[in-house]
Amino acid sequence: MLLRFRLNGRPVEVEVPPGRRLLDLLREDLGLIGTKEGCGEGECGACTVIVDGKPRLSCLTLAIQVEGKDVFTVEGLAQIGKLHPLQEAFVETAGVQCGFCTPGFLMAAYALLLEKPRPTREEVREWLCGNLCRCTGYEQIVEAVLRGAEKLGDARA
Amino acid sequence: MARLRPIPTVKPKDLAEALRYLAAGGRPMAGGTDLLVSIRKGTEKPELLVYVGELPELRFLREEEEGLEVGAALTHAELLSHPATERLPILREVLRTIGSPAIRAMGTLGGNLVTASPAGDGLLALYLLEARVRLVDDAGERELPIQEFVVGPRRTALKPGELVRSLFLPYPEGNPRSFFRKVGRRRALVIAVASLGALVWVEDRRVKRARLALGSVAPTILRPREVEEALVGRPIAPEAWEDLVPKLSAATQPISDLRASAEYRRKVAGRLLLALAEALRTGL
Numbered sequence: 001m002l003l004r005f006r007l008n009g010r011p012v013e014v015e016v017p018p019g020r021r022l023l024d025l026l027r028e029d030l031g032l033i034g035t036k037e038g039c040g041e042g043e044c045g046a047c048t049v050i051v052d053g054k055p056r057l058s059c060l061t062l063a064i065q066v067e068g069k070d071v072f073t074v075e076g077l078a079q080i081g082k083l084h085p086l087q088e089a090f091v092e093t094a095g096v097q098c099g100f101c102t103p104g105f106l107m108a109a110y111a112l113l114l115e116k117p118r119p120t121r122e123e124v125r126e127w128l129c130g131n132l133c134r135c136t137g138y139e140q141i142v143e144a145v146l147r148g149a150e151k152l153g154d155a156r157a
Numbered sequence: 158m159a160r161l162r163p164i165p166t167v168k169p170k171d172l173a174e175a176l177r178y179l180a181a182g183g184r185p186m187a188g189g190t191d192l193l194v195s196i197r198k199g200t201e202k203p204e205l206l207v208y209v210g211e212l213p214e215l216r217f218l219r220e221e222e223e224g225l226e227v228g229a230a231l232t233h234a235e236l237l238s239h240p241a242t243e244r245l246p247i248l249r250e251v252l253r254t255i256g257s258p259a260i261r262a263m264g265t266l267g268g269n270l271v272t273a274s275p276a277g278d279g280l281l282a283l284y285l286l287e288a289r290v291r292l293v294d295d296a297g298e299r300e301l302p303i304q305e306f307v308v309g310p311r312r313t314a315l316k317p318g319e320l321v322r323s324l325f326l327p328y329p330e331g332n333p334r335s336f337f338r339k340v341g342r343r344r345a346l347v348i349a350v351a352s353l354g355a356l357v358w359v360e361d362r363r364v365k366r367a368r369l370a371l372g373s374v375a376p377t378i379l380r381p382r383e384v385e386e387a388l389v390g391r392p393i394a395p396e397a398w399e400d401l402v403p404k405l406s407a408a409t410q411p412i413s414d415l416r417a418s419a420e421y422r423r424k425v426a427g428r429l430l431l432a433l434a435e436a437l438r439t440g441l
Contacts (some may be wrong), residue, residue: 017163019206021193036187041194048259054234055259060193062186064168064208111258 001114005066007032008076022056023047025063025071034074034103038132045130045131048111049073074103077110085155086110086148095144097135103105103132109145117156118149164196166206172214172322176295179223180318183207187215187230188264190256191272210265215322223325224327226291227322233279236266244328246336247356249281254339263404267321272306276373278339280307284370284378285335286326294319304399321420333358336433339372340425342416349373350417353429357388357437364388369433374426381408384430395434402427413441 001018004011007030016025026032026049038046040059045075047058050072051065077084083091086109096102105128114126119127122147125138133141169175179185184203186192187210195201209215215230220241227236233252236242244250255261255269255278269279270290283303290306292299295318306314315321325333339352352372358365367388371379384405391397406427411419 016206017166018168019164019166021163040197040255042190042260044259045259055261057190057259058265060164060189060263061207062164062189062193062208063190064166065210067168106260127258130259 003063003065003067005068006070009030016063018062020063021059022061022063022066022071023058026058028070032073032075034099036103038104043132044101044104045108048104048107048131049122050107050111050114053111053114054109057114072107074106074109076128077106081148085151086113086145089148089151090141090144093144095136095140097133101131101133101135105133105141108147109148112145113152116154119145121146122129165204166208168208169212172212172293172320173295175209175212175214175404176293176318176320178205178207179320181205182317185209185252185271185320187268190264191218191242191268191274192259209320215267215320217323219421224286224325227266227324227326229270229323230265231267232263232265233261233269237261243389245282245286245326247285247337247354248282248326250335250337251278251354254278254337266324268323270303270306271313271315271321273309273313273377275310275375276349277378278349278352278372279290279335280378281352281370281372283324283326285354285356285368286329288327289321289325290321291325293322294321298322300325304377304380307377318386318390328355331358332363333366333368334437338429338436340429343439346365351422351425351429353366353433355433357433359393359437362393364391364393369405369430371405371409371426371429374422376410379408379410381405384408393434393437395431395438398407398430402430 004013026035036046038044042057042060044150048055049058054071055087090096124142161355163439182261183205186206210230215228218225230315234254237252270279290301297345333356336355339349341349342428349372351374354370356368366387369385409426413419
């Protein structure tokens with residue numbers, strides 16, 4: 001089928017079987033390899049993207065499910081030459097170690113901040129419950145999200 | 158593990174078209190959070206997926222005098238944020254614990270129902286509310302009480318070609334307290350080892366009426382009627398419920414699997430009753 005949707009703000013048209021996973025469509029057909037495949041069954045959150053403002057697992061989403069929708073991936077976060085404030089915060093707090101889970105955490109955190117621009121520590125911990133990281137021990141990630149929220153708040157003010 | 162090859166998938170434009178695909182042997186998919194995992198594992202091999210997740214006919218919410226009719230393809234997140242579900246606190250309490258934010262934004266109440274897992278958290282609320290399942294196929298519609306719709310672990314009374322259109326959730330009369338506790342190894346995405354949900358009507362510090370539902374300790378969600386009846390008239394105090402702990406344990410028919418042994422499940426189920434009493438006493 002000819003699938004039409006918006007990807008990181010730009011309209012995309014791509015010929016794809018409707019039953020292809022969004023993850024494969026992004027990584028293999030469109031070359032956006034920022035989104036990662038961890039477990040492939042919805043346990044780890046590494047493949048999290050944003051669809052119409054809500055977090056979604058791209059490994060459990062079929063191409064047809066994003067028809068006409070707005071898809072936002074980690075590639076959409078940074079502007080040319082400049083990291084997104086949330087990404088900066090992850091770097092500053094050492095919320096990144098091996099980096100494999102990072103795009104998923106970033107997108108999950110981004111979805112949280114869309115819903116709650118100034119979450120509490122507990123809300124961040126609660127929200128990120130669907131993302132696994134084997135390196136950081138999570139503390140730095142929670143710290144990064146809180147700091148990212150602060151930076152974004154300052155940028156808006 | 159096998160990769161998920163593109164499965165032939167169609168997106169019908171309306172319910173009538175969807176029902177035609179289903180009559181021809183298609184398999185409905187809404188959120189996909191269960192079905193796509195099963196397909197990947199090879200335990201499900203549908204030849205055709207019929208994506209019903211965006212059909213307007215399955216995505217409505219209607220407040221009636223007696224209760225709330227919920228379209229089968231509304232997501233957990235949508236139900237949680239809709240003002241109409243404020244009158245069903247037990248539903249919200251249960252849905253809040255499902256999966257993770259992403260899973261809640263994807264998975265639907267109808268899908269949770271049709272998956273019919275004995276550990277299905279959403280189901281627990283449906284049993285407590287005594288939900289009625291409204292089904293549709295190309296020949297017409299019918300309605301089944303939840304406990305007749307779920308016939309076994311991952312087995313339902315759905316006939317070939319039939320689709321869950323909506324769930325009718327009667328408002329409980331009066332103002333029962335709601336309780337939900339799930340025991341598992343990780344808070345997120347946890348498949349419960351045992352869970353207990355309850356609606357308890359309290360009068361003068363005593364149980365006037367109670368509905369209990371246990372998850373993960375029997376082939377389907379379990380309503381332990383004898384314990385519900387035995388609770389009537391009891392004071393809200395764990396010590397006054399001690400003798401019902403073995404009774405509740407005895408009502409379960411758990412299995413051993415990699416998450417927990419049957420014996421552990423039986424014990425935990427019984428102890429959850431005391432957690433309920435404690436929660437009621439401290440005012441939740």
